[in-house]
Amino acid sequence: MAKESVKVIANNKKAYHDYFILETYEAGIELFGTEVKSIRMGHCSIKEAYVDIHGGEVFVDGMHISPYEKGNLFNRDPLRKRRLLMHAAEIRKLGQKIREKGFTLVPLQVYFKGSLVKVEVGLAKGKKLFDKRDDIAKKDMKREAEREFKIRNF
Numbered sequence: 001m002a003k004e005s006v007k008v009i010a011n012n013k014k015a016y017h018d019y020f021i022l023e024t025y026e027a028g029i030e031l032f033g034t035e036v037k038s039i040r041m042g043h044c045s046i047k048e049a050y051v052d053i054h055g056g057e058v059f060v061d062g063m064h065i066s067p068y069e070k071g072n073l074f075n076r077d078p079l080r081k082r083r084l085l086m087h088a089a090e091i092r093k094l095g096q097k098i099r100e101k102g103f104t105l106v107p108l109q110v111y112f113k114g115s116l117v118k119v120e121v122g123l124a125k126g127k128k129l130f131d132k133r134d135d136i137a138k139k140d141m142k143r144e145a146e147r148e149f150k151i152r153n154f
Contacts, residue, residue, distance in 0.1 A: 004114040010044045010126065015106045019124035024108065025094070027058065027119050028085035034068040039117055041068075044110055051084065051121055053095050058084040060107055060119060068077035084119060097123055 015021070031039070038044070042068035051060050059081045086094075097103050108120040127135075 002031060005112075007112040008109055009112065010046045010110040012049070012106065012108050014047060014095045014123065015108055015122065017127075019104070019106060019122070019126055019137070020120040020131075021106075021124050023107070023123040025086065025090060025121045025123070026113075027062070027121050027143055029110075029117050029118060029119050030083040030085060031065075035065050036117060038065050038068040039110070040112075046107045046110060046119075049107045051107055053098065053105075056088070056091060058086055058091055058094070058105075058121075060084055060121075063107065063110075065069055084121065094123065122147075134135055 015090060045064040046062075048058075048064075049060055051058060053059075061081045062079060063082060064079055068079040094105060100127050104124055104126070106122050106124050108122045110117065110119050112118070
Protein backbone atom coordinates (compact mmCIF):
# COMPACT_ATOMS: atom_id res chain seq x y z
CA MET A 1 0.00 0.00 0.00
CA ALA A 2 1.42 3.38 -0.99
CA LYS A 3 2.03 5.97 1.70
CA GLU A 4 -0.47 8.83 1.53
CA SER A 5 0.99 12.30 1.20
CA VAL A 6 -0.01 15.00 3.66
CA LYS A 7 -0.04 18.62 2.47
CA VAL A 8 -0.85 21.23 5.13
CA ILE A 9 -3.10 24.06 3.88
CA ALA A 10 -3.86 26.11 7.01
CA ASN A 11 -2.31 26.07 10.47
CA ASN A 12 -3.70 27.59 13.68
CA LYS A 13 -0.59 28.70 15.59
CA LYS A 14 -2.66 30.94 17.87
CA ALA A 15 -4.44 27.86 19.27
CA TYR A 16 -1.16 26.58 20.73
CA HIS A 17 -0.56 30.01 22.29
CA ASP A 18 -4.04 30.37 23.81
CA TYR A 19 -4.76 26.75 24.84
CA PHE A 20 -3.20 23.62 26.29
CA ILE A 21 -3.90 20.96 23.63
CA LEU A 22 -4.72 17.71 25.46
CA GLU A 23 -5.80 15.40 22.61
CA THR A 24 -6.04 15.65 18.84
CA TYR A 25 -8.52 14.03 16.47
CA GLU A 26 -8.64 13.78 12.70
CA ALA A 27 -11.95 14.59 11.04
CA GLY A 28 -13.14 14.74 7.47
CA ILE A 29 -15.02 17.82 6.36
CA GLU A 30 -18.12 18.14 4.21
CA LEU A 31 -17.32 20.53 1.33
CA PHE A 32 -18.66 21.50 -2.08
CA GLY A 33 -16.60 21.33 -5.28
CA THR A 34 -15.68 25.00 -5.52
CA GLU A 35 -14.60 24.99 -1.87
CA VAL A 36 -12.22 22.09 -2.51
CA LYS A 37 -10.76 23.90 -5.52
CA SER A 38 -10.24 27.02 -3.43
CA ILE A 39 -8.54 25.00 -0.68
CA ARG A 40 -6.26 23.37 -3.28
CA MET A 41 -5.12 26.90 -4.17
CA GLY A 42 -4.41 27.54 -0.45
CA HIS A 43 -7.25 30.02 0.19
CA CYS A 44 -8.28 28.83 3.65
CA SER A 45 -7.99 30.34 7.14
CA ILE A 46 -8.86 28.86 10.54
CA LYS A 47 -7.49 31.61 12.80
CA GLU A 48 -10.91 32.66 14.14
CA ALA A 49 -12.58 29.25 13.80
CA TYR A 50 -14.03 27.09 16.55
CA VAL A 51 -15.68 23.67 16.73
CA ASP A 52 -19.10 22.98 18.25
CA ILE A 53 -21.35 19.94 18.73
CA HIS A 54 -25.09 20.16 17.94
CA GLY A 55 -27.50 17.25 17.84
CA GLY A 56 -24.83 14.57 17.67
CA GLU A 57 -22.97 16.27 14.82
CA VAL A 58 -19.74 18.28 14.88
CA PHE A 59 -19.51 21.62 13.06
CA VAL A 60 -16.65 24.02 12.43
CA ASP A 61 -17.73 27.67 12.46
CA GLY A 62 -15.72 30.70 11.40
CA MET A 63 -13.47 28.79 8.99
CA HIS A 64 -12.92 31.10 6.01
CA ILE A 65 -12.66 29.53 2.55
CA SER A 66 -12.36 32.22 -0.11
CA PRO A 67 -14.77 31.94 -3.05
CA TYR A 68 -13.27 30.15 -6.05
CA GLU A 69 -12.58 32.76 -8.72
CA LYS A 70 -14.10 30.68 -11.55
CA GLY A 71 -16.98 29.35 -9.45
CA ASN A 72 -19.55 32.13 -10.11
CA LEU A 73 -23.00 30.93 -8.95
CA PHE A 74 -21.66 27.67 -7.50
CA ASN A 75 -19.70 29.50 -4.78
CA ARG A 76 -20.99 29.19 -1.22
CA ASP A 77 -20.80 31.59 1.73
CA PRO A 78 -17.11 31.76 2.78
CA LEU A 79 -17.94 31.65 6.51
CA ARG A 80 -20.74 29.08 6.55
CA LYS A 81 -20.86 26.30 9.15
CA ARG A 82 -19.28 23.13 7.80
CA ARG A 83 -19.99 19.66 9.14
CA LEU A 84 -17.07 17.56 10.33
CA LEU A 85 -17.18 13.82 9.75
CA MET A 86 -16.26 11.78 12.83
CA HIS A 87 -17.29 8.47 14.36
CA ALA A 88 -20.33 8.61 16.65
CA ALA A 89 -18.35 7.22 19.61
CA GLU A 90 -15.74 9.98 19.22
CA ILE A 91 -18.48 12.62 19.05
CA ARG A 92 -20.11 11.31 22.25
CA LYS A 93 -16.75 11.24 24.04
CA LEU A 94 -15.93 14.80 22.95
CA GLY A 95 -19.42 15.98 23.90
CA GLN A 96 -18.92 14.71 27.45
CA LYS A 97 -15.48 16.33 27.68
CA ILE A 98 -16.57 19.80 26.53
CA ARG A 99 -19.43 19.86 29.03
CA GLU A 100 -16.73 19.97 31.71
CA LYS A 101 -15.65 23.44 32.73
CA GLY A 102 -12.80 24.97 30.74
CA PHE A 103 -12.66 22.49 27.85
CA THR A 104 -13.27 23.43 24.23
CA LEU A 105 -12.63 22.15 20.72
CA VAL A 106 -10.38 24.11 18.35
CA PRO A 107 -9.32 23.36 14.77
CA LEU A 108 -5.53 23.05 14.64
CA GLN A 109 -4.86 22.52 10.96
CA VAL A 110 -6.46 21.80 7.60
CA TYR A 111 -4.60 19.47 5.27
CA PHE A 112 -4.92 17.13 2.31
CA LYS A 113 -4.43 13.46 3.11
CA GLY A 114 -4.19 11.93 -0.31
CA SER A 115 -7.07 13.59 -2.15
CA LEU A 116 -9.25 14.12 0.95
CA VAL A 117 -9.46 17.32 2.99
CA LYS A 118 -8.99 16.65 6.69
CA VAL A 119 -9.19 18.88 9.77
CA GLU A 120 -7.17 18.21 12.90
CA VAL A 121 -9.31 19.07 15.93
CA GLY A 122 -7.81 19.53 19.37
CA LEU A 123 -9.45 19.10 22.76
CA ALA A 124 -8.12 22.15 24.58
CA LYS A 125 -8.12 23.85 27.94
CA GLY A 126 -7.70 27.62 28.06
CA LYS A 127 -4.44 29.14 29.31
CA LYS A 128 -4.28 31.88 31.87
CA LEU A 129 -2.16 34.99 31.28
CA PHE A 130 0.69 33.75 33.50
CA ASP A 131 0.80 30.43 31.54
CA LYS A 132 1.25 32.39 28.30
CA ARG A 133 4.02 34.45 29.88
CA ASP A 134 5.76 31.24 31.03
CA ASP A 135 5.64 29.84 27.50
CA ILE A 136 7.04 33.05 26.01
CA ALA A 137 9.86 33.09 28.60
CA LYS A 138 10.74 29.46 27.85
CA LYS A 139 10.83 30.14 24.10
CA ASP A 140 13.09 33.16 24.65
CA MET A 141 15.47 31.14 26.84
CA LYS A 142 15.60 28.33 24.27
CA ARG A 143 16.25 30.81 21.45
CA GLU A 144 19.09 32.45 23.43
CA ALA A 145 20.65 29.06 24.22
CA GLU A 146 20.56 28.06 20.54
CA ARG A 147 22.10 31.41 19.55
CA GLU A 148 24.92 30.95 22.11
CA PHE A 149 25.53 27.39 20.92
CA LYS A 150 25.65 28.53 17.29
CA ILE A 151 28.17 31.31 18.09
CA ARG A 152 30.47 28.98 20.07
CA ASN A 153 30.52 26.32 17.33
CA PHE A 154 31.42 28.71 14.56
